[in-house]
Amino acid sequence: MKETQKQFQIELSKYLAEKDFIYGPEPELYSPIAGFYTYGLLGKAMKNNLENEIRKTFTKNNFFEIEFPIISPEIIWKASGHLDGFNDPVIICSKCNNSFRADKLIEEKTGIIADSFEDKKLLETIKEKNVTCPSCKGRFELKITRHSLMMKTTIGKNIVAYNRPETATTTYLPFKHYTNFFRGKLPFTVFQIGKAFRNEISPRQLLLRQREFTQAEAQIFLSKEQKQNFELFCEIEKEELLLWTEELQKKEEKPLKISLKEAISKKVLKNKAYAWSIGITYKMFCDIGIPKEKIRLRQHWQNEKAFYADDAWDLEIELNSFGWTECCGIHDRTTYDLTQHQKFSNQDLTVRTEKGEKIIPDIIEIAFGIDRPFFALLDIAFFKREDAKRTVLSLPYQIAPIQIGLFPLLKKDGLPEKAKEIRKELNDFRIYYDDSGSIGKRYSRLDAIGVPFCITIDHQTLKDDTVTIRERDSLKQIRVNKKELPQKLGQFFVNGFK
Numbered sequence: 001m002k003e004t005q006k007q008f009q010i011e012l013s014k015y016l017a018e019k020d021f022i023y024g025p026e027p028e029l030y031s032p033i034a035g036f037y038t039y040g041l042l043g044k045a046m047k048n049n050l051e052n053e054i055r056k057t058f059t060k061n062n063f064f065e066i067e068f069p070i071i072s073p074e075i076i077w078k079a080s081g082h083l084d085g086f087n088d089p090v091i092i093c094s095k096c097n098n099s100f101r102a103d104k105l106i107e108e109k110t111g112i113i114a115d116s117f118e119d120k121k122l123l124e125t126i127k128e129k130n131v132t133c134p135s136c137k138g139r140f141e142l143k144i145t146r147h148s149l150m151m152k153t154t155i156g157k158n159i160v161a162y163n164r165p166e167t168a169t170t171t172y173l174p175f176k177h178y179t180n181f182f183r184g185k186l187p188f189t190v191f192q193i194g195k196a197f198r199n200e201i202s203p204r205q206l207l208l209r210q211r212e213f214t215q216a217e218a219q220i221f222l223s224k225e226q227k228q229n230f231e232l233f234c235e236i237e238k239e240e241l242l243l244w245t246e247e248l249q250k251k252e253e254k255p256l257k258i259s260l261k262e263a264i265s266k267k268v269l270k271n272k273a274y275a276w277s278i279g280i281t282y283k284m285f286c287d288i289g290i291p292k293e294k295i296r297l298r299q300h301w302q303n304e305k306a307f308y309a310d311d312a313w314d315l316e317i318e319l320n321s322f323g324w325t326e327c328c329g330i331h332d333r334t335t336y337d338l339t340q341h342q343k344f345s346n347q348d349l350t351v352r353t354e355k356g357e358k359i360i361p362d363i364i365e366i367a368f369g370i371d372r373p374f375f376a377l378l379d380i381a382f383f384k385r386e387d388a389k390r391t392v393l394s395l396p397y398q399i400a401p402i403q404i405g406l407f408p409l410l411k412k413d414g415l416p417e418k419a420k421e422i423r424k425e426l427n428d429f430r431i432y433y434d435d436s437g438s439i440g441k442r443y444s445r446l447d448a449i450g451v452p453f454c455i456t457i458d459h460q461t462l463k464d465d466t467v468t469i470r471e472r473d474s475l476k477q478i479r480v481n482k483k484e485l486p487q488k489l490g491q492f493f494v495n496g497f498k
């Protein structure tokens, strides 16, 4: 890893803790355990805002939200394949006895992507490339063991159960209810936002690799025919984005800038429903404030995909702390999941198509952890922070944890009273009221945590009811009547500061 990246990671994580975005690893007060973090006083507000933006996108695209229990009995994870297949290859240092994920270790030391390697190939690579223990530089035992990522628990006295490793599987289980609600008419579109758990052997990389995290996963249930003729596709077909096919990756060539329409006609993407899923995902990441040039779609290699997947692409974001990083997966899971649950539950999970044919629907899934775009937004904003004179965290307006700073210029002459009066009219916004210290210090405190607008109440306000609004990035100030405030600010949050 590059030194500058490492240095940036250290500065960023220190900043996030100091400014109340992220605390941890937890429990800080006792002995911290890697992979568990607290979203702090500002971080939680920001995460809520982000979740709401994601909810808006899915709702706008006609997805319905459910909430399934986090803990489920063993049989579900037997059926889904997680109990047998969801594990990491672990290797142990023969000198210090520490254990590591073999594939990640290879990736860190050599840059070779190894997560699809079989055990034999992992061992060969470790030997060939002379990969040694990061803790003590010792040699590894030439043996790989498989470590299950499932977080086990017990229900009641003795029912073996697991914390879910993904929300997706639990979105498939109420399938029969969807059949009712959507009156049997495919496609059904359902999403879930909630906690998931992975018992990683040695999680690092801050928020990117946690043992407990929040997923947002949307599922489209549809017929094979609908995949090809997906009606909504025409609404999004002109969207242009960077697609990095397996072929281009192998030739070490750059991603292709291409419209979704072209991607279908050139068979870069296999079907319209899948292309639509990629399109709405890309737009969602742009809408939450990730710059377009920092987003690309990378196709999984044939040997990297799950065995049942027809196609799989990752949306990657270029981070200053970790380089290009997977932040969302779009997977064509075919009929695999429902077939498995039909078999294990002994229940009929078919629907009838318009032609009267009985089928098990295919599933296309949009899957990501909210923690990653959350981290990406802070990574990007923090990187830009160093203006010559001031530290500004340029978070997108709609994501910023505090929306408005409210300052009486002085703590006398009736200005605080006036400010409190104005506060009551701004109930729809999250406000930070501050009446102590110089006005410059108050501004810079709020710039550093990304507050988009500050309102100042001065002696002029007492005369004519006008206040100043100051915008964070441009430092531009305008004077408006207090009556216009809620409407003006509302507009700025939707259309930008103009």
Ligand SMILES: [Zn+2]
Pocket: 093, 094, 095, 096, 097, 098, 133, 134, 135, 136, 137, 138
């Ligand atoms: Zn060691």
